[in-house]
Amino acid sequence: MSLGVAVIGTGVMGAEHARVLREETPGAHLVGVYDADAARARAAAAGTVVFPDPHSLIASDRVDAIVVSSPDATHATLSRTCIELGKPVLCEKPLASSAAEALTVVEAEIAHGRRLIQVGYMRRFDRGYQEMKRVREAGGIGQPVLLHNIHRNARAPEWFTGQMSITNSFVHEIDISRWLLGSEMTSVQIAAGPNEDPLMITMQTEKGEIVSTEIFMNATYGYHVHAELIGREGTVALGPPSFTITNRNGAGGVSYPENWVPRFQDAYRRQMSQWVKAASGGTATGASAWDGYVASAIAEQVTEALVSRRATTLNYGRRPAFYA
Numbered sequence: 001m002s003l004g005v006a007v008i009g010t011g012v013m014g015a016e017h018a019r020v021l022r023e024e025t026p027g028a029h030l031v032g033v034y035d036a037d038a039a040r041a042r043a044a045a046a047g048t049v050v051f052p053d054p055h056s057l058i059a060s061d062r063v064d065a066i067v068v069s070s071p072d073a074t075h076a077t078l079s080r081t082c083i084e085l086g087k088p089v090l091c092e093k094p095l096a097s098s099a100a101e102a103l104t105v106v107e108a109e110i111a112h113g114r115r116l117i118q119v120g121y122m123r124r125f126d127r128g129y130q131e132m133k134r135v136r137e138a139g140g141i142g143q144p145v146l147l148h149n150i151h152r153n154a155r156a157p158e159w160f161t162g163q164m165s166i167t168n169s170f171v172h173e174i175d176i177s178r179w180l181l182g183s184e185m186t187s188v189q190i191a192a193g194p195n196e197d198p199l200m201i202t203m204q205t206e207k208g209e210i211v212s213t214e215i216f217m218n219a220t221y222g223y224h225v226h227a228e229l230i231g232r233e234g235t236v237a238l239g240p241p242s243f244t245i246t247n248r249n250g251a252g253g254v255s256y257p258e259n260w261v262p263r264f265q266d267a268y269r270r271q272m273s274q275w276v277k278a279a280s281g282g283t284a285t286g287a288s289a290w291d292g293y294v295a296s297a298i299a300e301q302v303t304e305a306l307v308s309r310r311a312t313t314l315n316y317g318r319r320p321a322f323y324a
C-alpha cells in the first residue's frame, strides 16, 4: 500500500521534498501541502490538495505521515501535534528553536511509547559520508584521532551573524560528527574571524578525538562541504562534489554548486525513501528526536562559547534507553 504523505511549508526545502515525493519515492504519494503563502502551496501541490491549515492536514484520514519544512520556530509544536495523533514525521533540522523546546518533543515521543520523529539531518544518507563511516567501522583507518570538517557557503546576507551560522550550518557538522565517530562531544573552543566569519570550532569527544570545523559563510566560489577522518593507520575523506572535471582557459578542476539543494539532492532523495520505508513499518535509520535535541543543545552551548570566547564543557545528558 502506498503511504500518503503531506508537506507543511513549501519554500526551498519543502517544494523539493514535495517534488521528490511526487516523482522519486516508490511506496509513497503526495496527498497535499500547506504553506502560509497560498501561491507557494498551490505551486508545490501540483494538483494535489492545498490544506487550509496545518492541523486539518495532520488530522486528515488520507495523510499517514508528515514532512515538516516550515520555519524553525514551528517545528516542535507541529511535531508534538503529529505525535498526539500517532503519525510519523520527517522534521527538517533543527528539531526546535531551543534545546529546552527540543526536549519537549523527546518527552512527548517517550510518553507516546513509539518512535515517530526523524530529523532531516540528511548527510547521514549521503553516499560519501556513508562510505567514510563504513571504512571507520571496518577498521580501515585504525583508531580515529581527528575529524576535519569544512562547511563553506558562497555568500550569506549581511545580517547573517556568527550565531546564525552555528544554528543553521554547524548543526549539520554536530550531527554528522557524532554519527561518523559514534562518539559524544565533551568540550568546545571557538575562534572567530572579523564579523564572526569564518568561525573555527574545535570540539573534543569522550574518547579524546578532536573534531575541527571551519564554517565560512562568504567563501564566494561556491557551496563546499568537505570532511576528512584521520586514524592511526590511514585517512578517509569525501571525494570531489562533482561527477566531471572541466578544463578551460589554462586551468582544470571540479565545479561547485551554488547551494545545498544540488549538492545533497541524492541524500534528500535517499533520506525520503528510507523514511517512507520506516514510516510504513520498517526500522528507523535517520537522526532521532534525541539526536535532534543533542544537535540543538550543543549548538546552544557553542553559541554561548562564541560570546564568552572561553573553552566550554558540553553538557546534554545521557541517551535515554528508549533511543538505544
Ligand SMILES: NC(=O)c1ccc[n+]([C@@H]2O[C@H](COP(=O)([O-])OP(=O)(O)OC[C@H]3O[C@@H](n4cnc5c(N)ncnc54)[C@H](O)[C@@H]3O)[C@@H](O)[C@H]2O)c1
Residues within 6 Å of the ligand: 008, 009, 010, 011, 012, 013, 014, 034, 035, 036, 037, 040, 054, 069, 070, 071, 072, 074, 092, 093, 094, 120, 121, 122, 260
Ligand atoms: N536539511 C537541509 O539541508 C536544510 C537546508 C535548508 C533549510 N533547512 C530547514 O528547512 C526549513 C525550511 O527552510 P527553507 O530554506 O525551505 O525556508 P523558506 O523560507 O524557503 O521556506 C519556508 C516556507 O514556510 C512557509 N511558512 C512560514 N510560516 C509558516 C507556517 N507557520 N506554517 C507553514 N508554513 C509557513 C513560508 O511561506 C515558506 O514558503 C527550515 O527549518 C530550515 O532550517 C534544511
